[in-house]
Amino acid sequence: MKGLYSLLYGALIVFPVQAKMLEMNDQQLAGVNGQGIAFSLEGILLDASESSIFINDITNAAGENIPISVHEFYLASTGSNKGSNLQPVNLGRLSNPFKLQFGNGEDLLTLRDDGVWVQTTPDEVAILELKFPERLTGVMGQPCIAGFAAAGTNCSSRLGERLDAGIRFDFQVAAGRTDILNIDIVELIMDGSYLRLWGDEARDQLVGEARTNIFAKRIDLMSCIPGSLNCASDQEQADRTLSLSDTYFNIALGYGKSQPLLFDVTSDGQFVIELPNPVSRAANGSARSAAERNAIANDFYTNAPETNIVIGNLRSGNNGIVSGGYNYGRNSIEGMSINYLKATSRDL
Template sequence: MLLSGAAQAELQALDDQELSAVQGAGFGFVLDGILLDASGATITVNDINNASGQNVPISVKEFYLGATGSNKGANLNPVNIGRLDHPFEITLAKGETLRTLRDDGQWVQTTPSNVSVLEFKFPERLTGAGGQACISGYAAAGSNCSSRASERVDLGIRFDFQVAAGRTDIINLDFSELVMDGSYLRLWGDDPRGQLVGEARVNLFAKSLQLMSCAAGTANCTSAQEQTARTLTLSNAFANISLGYGKSQPLLFDVSSNGQFVLELPNPVTRAANGSARPAAERNTIASDFYANAPRTNIVIDNLKAGTGSFSTGGYNFGYNAIQGLSINYLKVTSRDL
C-alpha cells in the first residue's frame, strides 16, 4: 500500500445504496524497501523437554532478508516485494469464485461452493505473455512468475539445537534469489466436521539453497574448505507443494485430547465429511474429479551436491533429482512429546 505525501482526503459516510455496491473483495499490499537483519540477536525457545525432563532449547540466530546478491547476508540491501498490479492479497470470497493454476496451465476450482473462504496469497503466477522466469537461467522452472528479478530475495536463518548436554547441533539455511509466486493459504469452516479446514499451495523457487551443519568461524568451520565440506547445496531448485483439495480432500486442522497438533488429509473417496460411507457412483465421480483436477506436488533440484572434493573425501554430486506429479491420497501428521 503506497500513500502519496501530497494527497489529502477525509473519510466520508456512505448511505445504504452506496454500501450495497461494495463487494468486500479484500485488500492488497506490497512490501516496499524491506530489510531484516537480526545478526547478533538470539531468540530462544525453551520449555521443550526430553524424556528425562531436561530442557532442550532451540535458538534462532542470524536471520536476514534483503535484496539478492547479499553474499549470505554479508552485504544486505533493501528490496521491494510485490508491486501494485501484482500485490499480496487478503480476501474473503465464495469458494466457487476461487481458482488454482494446475501444472498444465489450466485454472480449476478446488474449493467447495457456497462457503466463505478467507484467503492469503502471494503475487500470482501468470498465464500467457508478460511472465518472468521463476528461476533466472533455468527454463524448466517456468516463465510465469509475476515477480521481476529485482523483487526476489536472499533469505537466511540459523537454528542451534542443544539436544545433548555440552553439544550444540546447527542447521544454517541460506536461500538465494527466492520467490514464492502463486503460494496461498485458504481457510473456511466445515459444518459437517465442525472444525476449521483449508487448503494450501506452497511454491518455492530458488537459484540456490545451502544447508550448512556448522556456524562459520567456529571450530572445524573456519576455512572455506571446512564450511563447504559440511554443506548441502541445491542449485536451480523449486517445489510446488499442494496440501488439500477443498472440494473432496480439505486439509484438517485439529488438536488431540492430550494437546498435540494434528494435520490430516483424509481419503477423498471412501467417506463423506460426516463419516458415512459413500455410494459407489458418488465415489467414482469424486475420484474422477480428484485425479483430473487436484493440483499435484513437484519437487525438482537441477543439481544436488554434498560436501566438497571427490567421493572418497566426503564430497559427492548427486546431479538432477525430481519428484513430479505426486498425489497424496492420505496423510496424517501429529506432534509428539520428546
C-alpha cells in the same frame, strides 16, 4: 515462547506496508463490499546477525528445557553474498500484490501445472484466503528461476523482487552438545502460494487447503559454524555443505471439494493435520455409491493440484567456491498426488 514472540514483533517492525490513499465519492463507496485487502511490502531489510533470539519452554519427555537459539537471521535483496552485503528489497507490487481476502468457494480458482484455472473449493462456502503474488497465464511473465527454464516463465515477481534469506539454529539436544544448522537461500520467491481456511459444518471443524510454491536459485545447508574450529577455511565449510541449485517445490495440501486439509488438537495438546481419502466416505460418515466414488476420483486426479519437488543440481561437500565434493545431478519427484496423510506432533 518469548523468543518467538520477539522474532515476530521484530518482523512486524521492519515490514512496512505502503499504500496510496484515493478519495472516493458516495457512488464508488457503495460498490465496496469489504472482501479484503491487497498490499505490497516495500523496503524490507532484516538483519539480526549481531543478536541472538532464544526459544525456550520446549521440553523433552523428562520435562527438561530444550533451548533453540536463532542467529544470523537476515532478509534482504538478492546479491547479499550470504548476508554480508544487505540491501532493502520490495516484495510484490500494486499490479501483482499480496492479498488477504474473503471469497466464495466457487469464485476462488487455482492455477493447475498445465496452465488451466480450476475450482478446488466447495460451492456456497465463505473462505478466508491469504494469497501471494499470482503466477501468470496468457502473457509472458518472469522466469521463476533465473536461467532455469524447467521452473517455468510465468511468475510475476521480477528479479529485483526476490529475497536472499538466511538463518542459523543452535540446538542443545543433550548436555554439553550443540547441534548446528545454517541455511542460506538465494533469489527466493513464492509466487502462486496460498492458504485457504473455512468451517466445515458436517465435520464441525476448521478445514482448508494450501499451496506452497518455493522457487530458489540456490539453497545451502551447512552443519558447522563459520570461523570455528574445523570450519574456518572455504574448504572446511564446503566439506560440511549440502548445496541445492535451481530448486523449486510445488507442495499441494488439500483439495477442498473432496479432500480438505483437516486441523485438530488431541486431548493431550498435540496438533494433528490430516488429508482424508477423497473417495472413502462423505464428511457426515455416510457411504458413497460406486458411481459417486468414480466421479470423485476422476475429478480429484484430473483437477487437484499435484506436488512437485525438483532439484536442478544437488551437490555435497562443495559450496561453489572450491572444487571437490560429490555431484548427485538432477533429482525430482513430479506429479505426486497424496491419497491419504495424517501427521501428529509428539513430545521430544
